[in-house]
Amino acid sequence: MTSRSSLAARLAALLPDLSPWRSSADFRLLWVQGIVTYFGSFMALIALPLQIKDLTGSPLAVGAMGAVELVPLVICGLYGGALADAADRRKIILVTEAGLGLLALILLVNAALPDPLLWPLYVVAGGVSALAGLQRPALDSLMARIVPHEQLPAAAALNALRWQAGAIMGPALAGLVVAYAGHATAYSVTVVTFAVSVLMCRRLAPAPPAEKGQKPSLRGIVEGARYAWSRPVLLGTYAIDMAAMFFAFPNTIFPFLADELDADWSLGLMYAAGSVGSLVLGLTSGWTSRVRRHGLFVVCGAAVWGMAIAAAGWFGNVWLVLVCLGFAGAGDMLSGLGRSTIWNQTIPEELRGRLAGIEVLSYSVGPQLGQVRAGGMAGWTGTRPAIWTGGVACVASVALLAAALPKLLTYDAATDEDAVRRRAQHTEGLDAAPTA
Numbered sequence: 001m002t003s004r005s006s007l008a009a010r011l012a013a014l015l016p017d018l019s020p021w022r023s024s025a026d027f028r029l030l031w032v033q034g035i036v037t038y039f040g041s042f043m044a045l046i047a048l049p050l051q052i053k054d055l056t057g058s059p060l061a062v063g064a065m066g067a068v069e070l071v072p073l074v075i076c077g078l079y080g081g082a083l084a085d086a087a088d089r090r091k092i093i094l095v096t097e098a099g100l101g102l103l104a105l106i107l108l109v110n111a112a113l114p115d116p117l118l119w120p121l122y123v124v125a126g127g128v129s130a131l132a133g134l135q136r137p138a139l140d141s142l143m144a145r146i147v148p149h150e151q152l153p154a155a156a157a158l159n160a161l162r163w164q165a166g167a168i169m170g171p172a173l174a175g176l177v178v179a180y181a182g183h184a185t186a187y188s189v190t191v192v193t194f195a196v197s198v199l200m201c202r203r204l205a206p207a208p209p210a211e212k213g214q215k216p217s218l219r220g221i222v223e224g225a226r227y228a229w230s231r232p233v234l235l236g237t238y239a240i241d242m243a244a245m246f247f248a249f250p251n252t253i254f255p256f257l258a259d260e261l262d263a264d265w266s267l268g269l270m271y272a273a274g275s276v277g278s279l280v281l282g283l284t285s286g287w288t289s290r291v292r293r294h295g296l297f298v299v300c301g302a303a304v305w306g307m308a309i310a311a312a313g314w315f316g317n318v319w320l321v322l323v324c325l326g327f328a329g330a331g332d333m334l335s336g337l338g339r340s341t342i343w344n345q346t347i348p349e350e351l352r353g354r355l356a357g358i359e360v361l362s363y364s365v366g367p368q369l370g371q372v373r374a375g376g377m378a379g380w381t382g383t384r385p386a387i388w389t390g391g392v393a394c395v396a397s398v399a400l401l402a403a404a405l406p407k408l409l410t411y412d413a414a415t416d417e418d419a420v421r422r423r424a425q426h427t428e429g430l431d432a433a434p435t436a
Contacts, residue, residue, distance in 0.1 A: 016161060016282065017154035017289045026146040026205055027155065030139075033200040034162045037097070040193025042170020044104055046271055047178050047186035048121060051111070053255050055118050059383075063252050063375015066368040068122045069129035073364055076133030081141075081224065081357015082216035085350065089138040089207040096135035097201055101194030103127050108187035116183075132364070137356035142207055144344045144352060149423050154289045156340035160333050161282035168275040175268025209353075224354030231418065234346065234355070236408030237298055237339045238362035239401050244302040244335070245366025248309040248328075248394035250387045252371040253378045260383050263318040273322045274329030281330045288337055294345075295411035297338025302398045304331025310391025313384045342411065346418035 020027045049062045056062075083092060103124050110120045147155045177186045228234050250257070251271065258267040291297070308328035312321045339359075347355045370390075377386035402409060413419045 016157055016285050017151075018158070020147045020151045020155040020158060023148060023151065024146045027143075029200060029203055030142075030146075031158060031162050033197050034159070035166055036193050036200070037197045038163055038166025039170050040104070040190040040197075041100075042166055042271075043174045043177065043186045043193075044107065044190040046171050046174035046268070047183045048107070048125065049252060050178055050255060051116065051183045052118070052121055055116065055121075059253055059256050059375045059378045062255070063371050063373075063378075065122065065125050066252065066371030066375070068126045070365065070368045070372075072126050072130035073133045073368060074361060076130040077137070077360040077364065078133075078221050078357045079216060080134035080360070081137040081354040082220045083134065084138040084141050084353025084356060085220070086209050086215050086353075088209070089142045089353075090201070090204045092138040093135055093142075093204070094198065094201045096131045096138075097194060098198050099131045100128060100135075101191060101198060103131070104187055104190040104194055108184055108191055111182070111184040111187055129364075129368075133357075133360055136360045136364075137353050138207075140343075140359060141352040141356040144347075144349070145207065149345070152344045153291075153294075153337070153341045156337050156344070157282060157285040157288055159340070160278065160336055161285070164275045164278040164282055164329075164333065168272045168279060171271030171275070172268045175271070221354060221357070224351055224358060227351055228355060228358050231346070232405050232407040233295060233342060233411050233416070233418075236295070236401065236405035237342055238358065239405070240298055240302050240398055240408075241335065241339060241362050242366040243397040243401060244305055244332075244394050246370045246373060247390045247397060248306050249367045249370030250309065250313070250374045250390060251367075253374050253383055253386065256378060256383045257321070257387070258318075261316065261318045261321065266318050266322065269322055270325060273325035274332065277326035277329030277331075278333035279329075280326075281333045285337070292413040293411065294338040294341045294413060295408040298335050298342070299398060299402045299409060301331045301333070301335025301338065303395055304328070305335065306391045306394030306398060307331075308391070309394065310388045313387025313389070313391060316384075341413070345413055346416065346422055348422070 021031065049065060052062050052065065080092070106120060106124055110116050143155060143159070144152065174186055177189070228238070254270045255267055258264050258270060288297075305328050308324045308331060312324035312328065315321050315324065343355065343359060374386055374390065377389070380386075381389075
C-alpha cells in the first residue's frame with residue numbers, strides 16, 4: 001500500500017501546477033480566451049501558406065510571406081512595448097483582437113471570389129504581423145500583474161499548455177478543412193473564434209499603466225533596450241531563441257516536404273507534431289515549478305530543438321519525421337518555459353511593456369527570417385537539405401552563445417539579484433495598478 005501511495009504521489013507531482021488558475025480570475029479568463037483564439041489563428045496560419053502554394057506553386061513565394069511580415073512586426077512590436085507601459089493593457093488587447101478578426105474577414109471574402117487574388121494574402125499577413133506586434137507586449141506584460149510571483153513558473157507552463165492545445169487542434173483540423181471544404185471554410189472558423197475572443201476580452205479587469213509609466217517615445221524604447229543589453233541573462237534568452245528559430249524553423253516548407261515524402265495526408269500532422277511533443281511535456285510539467293535554474297531550460301531546450309529538426313530533415317520515412325518533430329516541440333517548450341519565467345521574474349514593472357516588445361522580436365523575428373531562409377534555401381538545395389542543415393546550424397549557434405554568455409547557464413531564481421528584487425517588490429504590492 002505504501003508503495004502504491006508513493007507511486008501515486010510521484011505521478012501527481014508530474015501533473016501541471018494549477019495554482020495560478022485557482023488564484024486569479026483574470027488568468028482563468030485569459031487562459032480560456034487563448035484556447036479560442038489559438039484555435040482560429042492556427043486555422044488561418046495553415047490555410048494562408050497553403051493558399052499561396054496553390055496559387056503560385058513556389059516555395060519562394062510562400063517563404064516571402066515571412067519577409068512581408070518582418071518590418072511591421074519589428075516596428076509595431078517595439079512601439080507596442082512602449083504603448084503597454086503607457087496605456088491600459090486591457091484596451092490594447094481588446095482593440096487589436098478586434099482588428100485581427102477584421103483581417104480574417106478579408107481573407108474570407110477573398111477566398112470566396114471566383115478567382116482569389118494573391119496580393120491581399122500578403123497585405124493581410126503584414127497586417128496580422130503589425131497587430132500581433134502591438135498586442136503581444138500588453139498580453140505578456142499583464143501576466144506578472146495578475147499572477148503571484150511564486151506562481152509565475154506554473155503560469156508559464158499552463159500558458160504553454162494552452163498554446164499547444166490550440167496548436168494541435170488547429171493545424172490538424174485545418175489540413176482536413178482546407179482539403180475537403182476549402183480555404184473559405186477555414187477562414188470562416190477564424191472569424192467566428194475572434195468574435196468570441198473579443199467578447200471574452202471585454203470581461204477582463206482594467207489594467208492601467210504603472211505609476212512610473214511614461215508615454216510611448218523613442219527615448220523610452222531605447223531605455224528598455226539599454227536595460228536588456230545590460231543584463232546578460234536577458235540578452236542570452238533573446239539571442240538563443242532568435243538563432244534557434246532563424247536556422248531551424250522549417251514550417252513554411254512543410255507542404256513541399258510532404259510532397260517529397262509522397263505523403264500529402266501528413267501535412268496537418270507535420271504542423272501538429274511539434275505541438276504534440278510540447279503537450280506531452282506540458283502535461284508532465286509539475287516538476288518545473290520546483291526548478292530554479294531556468295537558464296539551463298533555455299539552452300538545453302534550444303539544443304534539443306535543433307538536433308530534432310536536423311534529424312527530421314535527414315530521415316526519409318514520414319513516421320520518423322513526425323517523431324523527430326515531436327521531440328523538437330518538447331525541446332522548444334522547455335526553452336520557452338525558461339525564457340518566460342526569467343522574463344517575468346526579473347524585469348521591473350515600469351519596463352515590462354518595453355521589454356515585452358523586445359521579447360516579441362526575439363521569438364517572432366527569428367521565425368519570420370527562418371521562413372525566408374528555409375524557403376530560399378529549399379529552392380536552391382532542395383527541401384530536406386534545407387531542413388537538416390538548419391538544424392545543425394542551430395545546435396552550433398546555441399553552443400557558441402551559451403559559451404559567450406555564461407551567466408545564463410548559472411542563473412538561479414533564488415540568488416539572482418534582479419529576481420530577488422522583483423520578488424520583494426511583488427510581496428510589497430508594488431506591482432499593483434494605481435487606483436483611479
